[in-house]
Amino acid sequence: xxxxxxxxxxxxxxxxxxxxxxxxxxxxxxxxxxxxxxxxxxxxxxxxxxxxxxxxxxxxxxxxxxxxxxxxxxxxxxxxxxxxxxxxxxxxxxxxxxxxxxxxxxxxxxxxxxxxxxxxxxxxxxxxxxxxxxxxxxxxxxxxxxxxxxxxxxxxxxxxxxxxxxxxxxxxxxxxxxxxxxxxxxxxxxxxxxxxxxxxxxxxxxxxxxxxxxxxxx
Numbered sequence: 001x002x003x004x005x006x007x008x009x010x011x012x013x014x015x016x017x018x019x020x021x022x023x024x025x026x027x028x029x030x031x032x033x034x035x036x037x038x039x040x041x042x043x044x045x046x047x048x049x050x051x052x053x054x055x056x057x058x059x060x061x062x063x064x065x066x067x068x069x070x071x072x073x074x075x076x077x078x079x080x081x082x083x084x085x086x087x088x089x090x091x092x093x094x095x096x097x098x099x100x101x102x103x104x105x106x107x108x109x110x111x112x113x114x115x116x117x118x119x120x121x122x123x124x125x126x127x128x129x130x131x132x133x134x135x136x137x138x139x140x141x142x143x144x145x146x147x148x149x150x151x152x153x154x155x156x157x158x159x160x161x162x163x164x165x166x167x168x169x170x171x172x173x174x175x176x177x178x179x180x181x182x183x184x185x186x187x188x189x190x191x192x193x194x195x196x197x198x199x200x201x202x203x204x205x206x207x208x209x210x211x212x213x214x215x216x217x218x
Contacts, residue, residue, distance in 0.1 A: 013054040017200045018062060027090040027120040028058055034119060035081060038112050044081030060201045061087035064147045067172040067209050071144035072098045077131045077160055078151040079104040082116050088147065089122035100124040103134045135163040149174040154182040158190050158213055165213040177204040191216050
């Protein structure tokens with residue numbers, strides 16, 4: 001990477017939540033710089049969260065890959081500005097045989113995601129299209145885990161990720177304080193095994209880890 005990294009409040013915000021290598025921190029800094037550079041034109045994150053980007057977005061997104069550290073191939077649906085897809089790719093950048101697929105329908109955001117992967121030297125592919133279409137026509141091999149953050153209700157996430165979870169992929173979804181209502185509603189249509197983890201960043205939020213997801217019989 002080349003340039004020195006000073007562990008100021010931004011880097012420290014990440015280190016407070018888990019062990020992150022210096023090389024990973026350098027890549028995260030490059031990514032954050034890109035987000036801030038593209039933000040005025042792309043609105044990649046909510047403007048009110050910019051001052052807290054390292055905790056609110058970066059540290060929060062680290063939890064995705066940490067949820068399934070054994071997963072080699074990821075699909076991040078509705079990737080937007082890359083939280084958590086790009087962060088997952090950065091964490092796996094030095095792990096041979098790993099790959100992060102990101103699905104994003106907005107062409108301009110897809111272009112940003114490709115730039116972020118290239119500039120950080122991370123392994124990933126950006127699929128510019130609707131989630132339903134990309135997933136239905138998937139020809140990129142087996143998937144170990146699916147992720148999403150701030151995208152849709154749990155019921156809809158199960159529908160969108162079904163082409164992958166039906167073949168054995170696990171899923172991890174970030175959810176806010178209303179997560180229990182979403183779990184209850186999804187339970188009416190879906191069977192699943194779930195592990196609930198309190199977010200390291202926000203104690204009112206949850207990382208919901210799912211396996212064995214399938215439709216309930218009518």
